[in-house]
Amino acid sequence: HLFQENGSVLSLLDADHTFVNGPLANHYGLELNGKEWQRFDGLRAQGRGGILGFASTLAKQSGASRTSPILRGNWLSEVVLGEKLPRPPKGVPILPEEAPQGLTERQLIERHSSDAKCSACHQRIDPFGFALEGFDAIGRARTNDTSGLAIDTRAKLPDGVAIEGLAGLRSYLVNTRGDDFLRQFSRKLLGYALGRSVQLSDTPLIGSMLTRL
Incomplete structure (x- = not known):
């Protein structure tokens, strides 16, 4: 959803919405219309978010x-x-x-x-x-x-x-700590994409990723 909507990576930490079904909404103490999976907004007001x-x-x-x-x-x-x-x-x-x-x-x-x-x-x-x-x-x-x-x-x-x-x-x-989070996100995403651990030689690429986030 984050990539499809071209959202901010920082929204991983403070998003005000989530996707729940009936059992999960009950676990979270949320009131939901229906039991099917759906988007729930206003999550921070419910004590959650991100x-x-x-x-x-x-x-x-x-x-x-x-x-x-x-x-x-x-x-x-x-x-x-x-x-x-x-x-x-x-x-x-x-x-x-x-x-x-x-x-x-x-x-x-x-x-x-x-x-x-x-x-x-x-x-x-x-x-x-x-x-x-x-x-x-x-x-x-x-x-x-x-x-x-x-x-x-x-x-x-x-x-x-x-x-x-x-x-x-x-x-x-x-x-x-937003910059620290974005840098770590870039490391993890790059490591996943390359299928290996991130190395010192990858530093310029990580820097390039950060300028685009």
Whole structure:
């Protein structure tokens, strides 16, 4: 649809519409006339908008029974923005599937990420994931976590920008990190078209693509 309509690539991040059928609309909490696949406009007013609000995106970067701000944040950093992060150090304990009683899922992550050998990377990825905590492990909107504790979607990014929820994250990505997203999109599209990894020699071609986006 994006290519057919000659739309902006940035609309992948902040599109105000999507395509749903009856079951998917019900999953999203949307009112739909009919059960067949159709376009739904006004998505941002419903708390979604863009690929980061897709249930498929959110569920793919979650644990088996709970959300994972770490997975979601890492995916956004590396796949969406093209950042290079070091691999986790050896011996890092695996997080439990359920937060200990009295702790929110976010507090569980913050306690884990406070380890000195882990904090440098987690400061870069966790805030992105925290902003998406308004969605559960299968992408349904929520205000409380699995323990019934209130969700906090506020986050402070490494560059000092404060955001809240998907709307704040989406605005930040489009207005502050838009060039990074477009460059990464160009890399991915070129790699797909060529059927190989992008190389240093492809830099001029990527630059040419960016001038046309």
